[in-house]
Amino acid sequence: MTGPVVTMTVEAGAIRRFAEAIGDPNPLYFDEEYARQTKWGGVVAPPTFLCTLLAPLPLPPVEFGTMGLNGGNKFECFRPVRPGDVIAAQARLAEVRAVAGRSGGMLITEREIRYTNQAGDVVATCRLTGIQR
Amino acid sequence: MTIPDVAAGPSIKELQVGQTLPVVVKHPTTRQLVMYAGASGDFYEIHYDTAFAQKAGLEGVIVHGLLKVAWLGQLVSSWAGPNSMVRTLEASYRGTDVPASDYRLNGTITSVEHKGEGSALIGLDVWGESADGTRTTLGNASVEVWE
Numbered sequence: 001m002t003g004p005v006v007t008m009t010v011e012a013g014a015i016r017r018f019a020e021a022i023g024d025p026n027p028l029y030f031d032e033e034y035a036r037q038t039k040w041g042g043v044v045a046p047p048t049f050l051c052t053l054l055a056p057l058p059l060p061p062v063e064f065g066t067m068g069l070n071g072g073n074k075f076e077c078f079r080p081v082r083p084g085d086v087i088a089a090q091a092r093l094a095e096v097r098a099v100a101g102r103s104g105g106m107l108i109t110e111r112e113i114r115y116t117n118q119a120g121d122v123v124a125t126c127r128l129t130g131i132q133r
Numbered sequence: 134m135t136i137p138d139v140a141a142g143p144s145i146k147e148l149q150v151g152q153t154l155p156v157v158v159k160h161p162t163t164r165q166l167v168m169y170a171g172a173s174g175d176f177y178e179i180h181y182d183t184a185f186a187q188k189a190g191l192e193g194v195i196v197h198g199l200l201k202v203a204w205l206g207q208l209v210s211s212w213a214g215p216n217s218m219v220r221t222l223e224a225s226y227r228g229t230d231v232p233a234s235d236y237r238l239n240g241t242i243t244s245v246e247h248k249g250e251g252s253a254l255i256g257l258d259v260w261g262e263s264a265d266g267t268r269t270t271l272g273n274a275s276v277e278v279w280e
Contacts, residue, residue, distance in 0.1 A: 017168075021200075022203040022204065023159060026210065026215075039216040039279055040215070046203065047209075047219040048203045048206050054175075067191075070197070072223070073202050073224055075202070075206075077222075080218065
């Protein structure tokens, strides 16, 4: 099962605000003059930036437990993400399973989001493990 | 503009399995959680609404898992320098963390693979620990570093 494709144009200001929010002072994320002198030749986004583009996955609501938690994430990065890139994201349901946890049953949902740029290259994937308990 | 001191990156010939990365210490605040919510678009109330979090069974608001993995990304990329790229970054959240408490990010080199074109792919174990030393985030990463 897959969700709809959603797109976002990457803005320099959004990269900067993300870096500020995580508290990373690396000038590679906001200082064009500095970044020009690096291998990348310009500002790029931090490794986990693309998780800000949440591709929806229309799952039927499941009444289970009192809260949802993030159990884990896995990022794979293939190409740099730069201001001006147009990124398309699509989520796929990879797995749903029920497990017995220490404090009762848990429902685990594995989603994978694939991010593609304007050239059609896959720039990154992100796996999200949701836990309902 | 003052440019913060960012490491130039390691010399890839000197990298060894077992070597540790400089520890990064974070001191998250509720302000930072709100900033992360806004920057990421994750507005789940357990990260900024104490009454909501308590009703859900937590002691109070908790740090976003995705913020903790972003810190692990910072740990790796700030050490690896600007001529590098984090290739994989995986984190498993084994416990919750609260603001106003130090959070320490650690990493150890587990593999070094020299590639052509003057780069090396470095494998790492990475983890985050709460102020009491509990490793609440366990993960691994790989970063490609160019000479």
